[in-house]
Amino acid sequence: MSGTLGETTDLYLLNDMTADGRECSGYVALACRLVARLQTPRGFFPWWPKFGNDLRRYSLSKVPTWQMAHEITEQLKQEQQVKDVVVLPTLGDGGRSVHFSITVQAEVGAFSFTMTATEAAATLVGLLKVAA
Numbered sequence: 001m002s003g004t005l006g007e008t009t010d011l012y013l014l015n016d017m018t019a020d021g022r023e024c025s026g027y028v029a030l031a032c033r034l035v036a037r038l039q040t041p042r043g044f045f046p047w048w049p050k051f052g053n054d055l056r057r058y059s060l061s062k063v064p065t066w067q068m069a070h071e072i073t074e075q076l077k078q079e080q081q082v083k084d085v086v087v088l089p090t091l092g093d094g095g096r097s098v099h100f101s102i103t104v105q106a107e108v109g110a111f112s113f114t115m116t117a118t119e120a121a122a123t124l125v126g127l128l129k130v131a132a
Contacts, residue, residue, distance in 0.1 A: 030081055030106055037075050050078065058098070065089040065098055072100060081107050 040052035053075040058068055069087040076085045084105040089098050 027106070030079070030104075033079055034076055034082075034102075034104065037079065038072065055100075065091065068098065069100070072102070076102070076104065083107065 037052055038055050041054040041057070042052045043049055044052055053071055055072075066089075069089050072087045073085045076082055076087075082104055086103045088101045090101065091097070092099055
């Protein structure tokens, strides 16, 4: 991801904030916010009840992939700088895993990122440490 997205600045949200409080901007800041939305359980922040759609909740669920894609799309569209989102789920490992390919149309251009439930689970520990 590269480029500038207006005057956007945000703190790193992956695996908690960095020890030195580094900031990021542009597409990186937007991507950090989007990933945080996909790693945070809905209702985690009492003051922000609609924030979050933790991908881990789909593990061992019978939620169809089209519904997962719809819920992810709706969550990411809540981000102010997002104009459109396309989420393509792909089943793998004989139908035992799902991989999401996400393309985001932001105010200044498009970029893609992918994320698995395993990656989401790995960073949830950081969020729980912040809440403790």
